[in-house]
Amino acid sequence: MSVEKETEEKIFEAARTVFQKSGFEGARMQEIADTANINKSMLHYYYRNKDNLFFEVFKAGVKKIVPQLLAILDKDIDLKTKIGEIVEFYYLTFKEDPQLPAFIIYEMNQNTTRFKSFVKDHGIVLPQSYIDQVNTAIQAKLIKNIPPKQLLMNIVSLCLMPIVAKNMVQMLFQFDDDNFQNFLNERRQIIPEFILAGIEYKEVK
Amino acid sequence: MSVEKETEEKIFEAARTVFQKSGFEGARMQEIADTANINKSMLHYYYRNKDNLFFEVFKAGVKKIVPQLLAILDKDIDLKTKIGEIVEFYYLTFKEDPQLPAFIIYEMNQNTTRFKSFVKDHGIVLPQSYIDQVNTAIQAKLIKNIPPKQLLMNIVSLCLMPIVAKNMVQMLFQFDDDNFQNFLNERRQIIPEFILAGIEYKEVK
DNA sequence: GTCTATATAACGATAGAC
DNA sequence: GTCTATCGTTATATAGAC
Incomplete structure (x- = not known):
């Protein structure tokens, strides 16, 4: 019933922002989590690892x-x-x-x-x-x-x-x-x- | 009297190679040292830190x-x-x-x-x-x-x-x-x- | 100047409680 | 699904012997 974006989508959007700004090597999982306003471990829950998340973006x-x-x-x-x-x-x-x-x-x-x-x-x-x-x-x-x-x-x-x-x-x-x-x-x-x-x-x- | 390149120049050339290939964030000081065929601590002796070395390149x-x-x-x-x-x-x-x-x-x-x-x-x-x-x-x-x-x-x-x-x-x-x-x-x-x-x-x- | 050894910090990733 | 705490690794950088 939530009108907020789903967590997975929030993560993806944040990842897009951070990866596009800093590149794969320069991007930090913590910064993606902060940008998405969620806990860092959620990144791994939804996307398993940095490579995966990056590849989606x-x-x-x-x-x-x-x-x-x-x-x-x-x-x-x-x-x-x-x-x-x-x-x-x-x-x-x-x-x-x-x-x-x-x-x-x-x-x-x-x-x-x-x-x-x-x-x-x-x-x-x-x-x-x-x-x-x-x-x-x-x-x-x-x-x-x-x-x-x-x-x-x-x-x-x-x-x-x-x-x-x-x-x-x-x-x-x-x-x-x-x-x-x-x-x-x-x-x-x-x-x-x-x-x-x-x-x-x-x-x- | 050596006809070989000076250490400092060898480091610079290796840094150029590695930084241009991998970018600042992706580059590794160890890889630069390996490419230059010298000890890693020499990088810091001649260029103090990664930022400095990068900026020269x-x-x-x-x-x-x-x-x-x-x-x-x-x-x-x-x-x-x-x-x-x-x-x-x-x-x-x-x-x-x-x-x-x-x-x-x-x-x-x-x-x-x-x-x-x-x-x-x-x-x-x-x-x-x-x-x-x-x-x-x-x-x-x-x-x-x-x-x-x-x-x-x-x-x-x-x-x-x-x-x-x-x-x-x-x-x-x-x-x-x-x-x-x-x-x-x-x-x-x-x-x-x-x-x-x-x-x-x-x-x- | 050059080496070995190590300090220090940051990062990705996971375990486990709730 | 979400959190806290922490593991294991790797990175830059430095200390100190030679």
């Missing part, structure tokens, strides 16, 4: 980033629209959860195994439809010649890098938090324009 | 990435040449030291203070000459309208992101190490072309 993070990207790439829509959707999706996702991409990318470099099982379980594959779409556009001379994976790498780089390197960017550009958020917001328009010009995109009439 | 890393970028930005050369030099500089630097950018970017997000003292000591500032150069090119209609900081963000994103997200990229694109290196090599040409088209760069005759 990690998996949830990957799920928030990767499948949606692949789904957009697989959509039967114009390339221009597709690029716009990716930029918007990442902008909105990381506005809510700014530490997520740095967390996932860093932890994946630390331990590839963690991700491999995830890829296997969820059938994570770059959609062939996207590859075909880009190659077709190239042959039709609608865009200039660029390998589809390179194009995707460019799109994702432009979206993620500023957020992954937040402190570095703020420091070099002397941005406070407001300036930084405005900078990101400005990119919602700049990135699609930049990419479309970069591939010399020509509209289909 | 961190500072050296920042020095390898930031001042050179600012120096290129400040050069009195054509914008096209400038972009090409940045791309080449980062490609060559990270071919030798692939874990460096992820290390610096991650640790900077963990602890801004570490970097602030560095910025202060080294007078790290985005050169006004670069800002002026871009704005002048925009007014002369040589490139399309884009804030100079946004353009720089794009350049750096395209160079660094694939290396920072190495494992993620390899996984999603199903690249082995050779494929990945070829992918990066291919970008030496693709990135400058993409950027110049992206800003609709027009050569000065």
